[in-house]
Amino acid sequence: MAVTLTPNVNFDADLRLPDGDISLPGEERQSDSPLIERVWYSRSEGGGLFTSMAESHWEIVVTKHRRSTILTVRGPETQATPAYCPPDAEFMGIVFKLGTFMPKFPARMVMDRRDVNLPQAGSNSFWLNSAAWEFPTFDNADTFIERLVREELLVQDPVVDVALREEPSVISRRTIQRRFLQATGLTYANVVQIQRARLATNLLKQGVSILDTVDRAGYADQPHMTRALRRLMGQTPGQIFSRTLDKPLSFLFKTSPF
Numbered sequence: 001m002a003v004t005l006t007p008n009v010n011f012d013a014d015l016r017l018p019d020g021d022i023s024l025p026g027e028e029r030q031s032d033s034p035l036i037e038r039v040w041y042s043r044s045e046g047g048g049l050f051t052s053m054a055e056s057h058w059e060i061v062v063t064k065h066r067r068s069t070i071l072t073v074r075g076p077e078t079q080a081t082p083a084y085c086p087p088d089a090e091f092m093g094i095v096f097k098l099g100t101f102m103p104k105f106p107a108r109m110v111m112d113r114r115d116v117n118l119p120q121a122g123s124n125s126f127w128l129n130s131a132a133w134e135f136p137t138f139d140n141a142d143t144f145i146e147r148l149v150r151e152e153l154l155v156q157d158p159v160v161d162v163a164l165r166e167e168p169s170v171i172s173r174r175t176i177q178r179r180f181l182q183a184t185g186l187t188y189a190n191v192v193q194i195q196r197a198r199l200a201t202n203l204l205k206q207g208v209s210i211l212d213t214v215d216r217a218g219y220a221d222q223p224h225m226t227r228a229l230r231r232l233m234g235q236t237p238g239q240i241f242s243r244t245l246d247k248p249l250s251f252l253f254k255t256s257p258f
Contacts, residue, residue, distance in 0.1 A: 059095045
């Protein structure tokens with residue numbers, strides 16, 4: 001059961017519980033693929049509890065733990081939730097750009113921690129679409145994604161990028177909204193709320209004052225930001241700013257709304 005929960009672990013490597021229960025050195029890299037936001041790797045030492053923050057991106061995570069390897073498809077998260085990281089585990093994640101998704105796993109199936117773990121085919125492979133696939137690695141993630149695209153198991157809807165950039169379109173607004181929801185599992189407003197909260201959290205962690213963060217992240221006032229961060233990040237602005245968290249937060253990749 002613990003292994004099922006581990007794909008939710010994409011930690012900030014320099015953040016630990018006060019008693020040192022969690023230590024997660026790791027790394028991340030950019031990708032030349034137009035479908036990949038970034039690729040990351042991490043490993044746990046002590047393990048422990050953490051808060052999985054709201055996230056608007058889909059991702060694939062490969063978890064190695066106790067001689068078992070699992071590939072998990074994860075959808076967006078619309079609120080902060082508690083999660084657990086087992087000790088002595090390794091994680092590799094491929095974060096998709098907004099609008100990139102797997103049609104075989106509709107958003108409603110994989111959102112909000114309803115992760116889908118694909119069955120293992122062998123020590124180094126898993127089953128997908130009636131075929132055995134080798135587990136991707138940190139180095140060959142781009143090649144793995146290219147194969148998914150060729151097999152039409154991973155697609156990107158360009159309408160999402162048009163909507164995010166607020167560009168003119170010949171497509172009706174209702175069609176854009178429908179396709180945006182289908183591709184991301186979220187409304188445009190949901191994505192903005194999540195990205196704004198993640199930006200605010202990053203600013204607070206960098207030492208930006210609460211009042212300045214309200215302004216720079218685009219909140220109406222401090223109570224507005226406090227409500228948003230409690231719901232989406234699981235902590236108050238004061239807790240994040242002072243680093244008096246009751247448990248670590250999952251990793252923050254982005255520092256701007258889009």
